[in-house]
Amino acid sequence: MAYTFKPDESVPEAIRRVALEQIEGALESLAAKPPERDEAVHDARKRIKKLRALLRLVQRELGEAFASENIRLRDVGRNLSLFRDAVAMIETFDTLRQKRAKDFAEDSLESVRQGLVTHKTRAEQQENIKAVMQAAARELRSTRSRVKQWPLHDDGFPAIAPGIEKTFRRGRLAMETAEQHPTAENFHAWRKRVKDYWYHVRLLNGLWPDVMTGLENSLKCLEDALGMDHNLNVLSARIDAEPAFFGTPEQIDSLRQAIAHFQKQLREEARPIGLRIYGEKPKEMRRRLEHWWSEWKANAA
Numbered sequence: 001m002a003y004t005f006k007p008d009e010s011v012p013e014a015i016r017r018v019a020l021e022q023i024e025g026a027l028e029s030l031a032a033k034p035p036e037r038d039e040a041v042h043d044a045r046k047r048i049k050k051l052r053a054l055l056r057l058v059q060r061e062l063g064e065a066f067a068s069e070n071i072r073l074r075d076v077g078r079n080l081s082l083f084r085d086a087v088a089m090i091e092t093f094d095t096l097r098q099k100r101a102k103d104f105a106e107d108s109l110e111s112v113r114q115g116l117v118t119h120k121t122r123a124e125q126q127e128n129i130k131a132v133m134q135a136a137a138r139e140l141r142s143t144r145s146r147v148k149q150w151p152l153h154d155d156g157f158p159a160i161a162p163g164i165e166k167t168f169r170r171g172r173l174a175m176e177t178a179e180q181h182p183t184a185e186n187f188h189a190w191r192k193r194v195k196d197y198w199y200h201v202r203l204l205n206g207l208w209p210d211v212m213t214g215l216e217n218s219l220k221c222l223e224d225a226l227g228m229d230h231n232l233n234v235l236s237a238r239i240d241a242e243p244a245f246f247g248t249p250e251q252i253d254s255l256r257q258a259i260a261h262f263q264k265q266l267r268e269e270a271r272p273i274g275l276r277i278y279g280e281k282p283k284e285m286r287r288r289l290e291h292w293w294s295e296w297k298a299n300a301a
Helices: 009-028 037-055 065-099 110-126 127-151 161-180 182-202 209-241 249-277 283-300
Strands: none
Touching: 009 037, 009 127, 009 249, 037 065, 037 161, 037 182, 065 110, 065 127, 065 209, 065 249, 110 209, 110 249, 161 182, 161 249, 161 283, 182 209, 182 249, 209 249
16 A cells, blocks of 8 residues: 555554555565666665655654664664665666766766676675575564554644644754765764655645645655765765776876766755745644644544
8 A cells, every 4th residue: 555644544553554564565565586686775775764754754652662673773774875875876877977968978987887786796795685684584573473462543644744844843953064074074964954845744634635745746856866966975985985996096086076066966956945845834834734634634523
C-alpha cells in the first residue's frame, strides 16, 4: 500500500501498519539475487529511511524505544550503503557528464568511469554482499517482532504534531545554517531534514491531496538537488583520494571544474524552493495541518 495514513484508522494503527509494510517490502528486496541486486539494495535503504522518518513522527510517543529502534535501523542502512554508494557514484558521474556535456570532450573521462566501476567491483569482492543483506534481513525481522509492543497510545493530531513541527523547525534551521555557512556538511544536513519532512508530508497526503502532492513534489525537487550536491562531494573526495587512478591531471582538473559548476547550479536551484517551503513559521504550519486534519477526519466520519 501507499506510504500514507488512512482516514479511518487511529494514529497507532497507522504507524504500525506503515512500519510493517515498509519492513515487509525491505525484506522482499533483500531476498533479491543478481542482476536485480543493486536496485534491490537501493529499495531496501529507501524503506529503512522511511521507517526512521515514521519513528521521528511519533518520537515523543515512543520515548526510550525511539533511540534503540532508530540506532538499529541506522546501522542497517549504513551497512547496506557500502554497496549502494559505489553504484551511486557511477550514476552521479553519468549525470554530471550529461548535465555538463559542454565541459568535456566526448569520452574524455571514460577512464574516470571505469575507475568507479572498478571500485564497485572491489567493494563487492572485499565485503560479502550476500552476508550483509542477510544480516540486514535478520535485524529487520527482529524490528518487525517489536512493532506490536511499541508504546503508542495517544491518537489524533496531538500524537504526531510535536514530531512534524520538530521536523519542520529543524529543516528551517538547517536551511538558514547552509545559507550562512555554505559548507558541504551543512548542505548535507539540510538535505537530511528535507527528506524527513518530505516523508512526513507523504504520510499526511490525504489531508488535502491536491495541496500536499504539490508540496511533496517541491520537497522532492529540493531533495534531489541537495542529494546530487552531496553525491558530487562524495565523488570529488573519492577522486581526490587517488587521482592518478582515475585519469591524467588534465582530466581530473576538468572534472573538478565541472563538479564545481554543477554544484553552483544545484544550490542556486535549491534556494528559492527552500525559501518557499520554509517561508512560514513552524507553529503556523502546525496549526494549518491541524485544521486540515480535523476536516479530514470529520469528512471520513
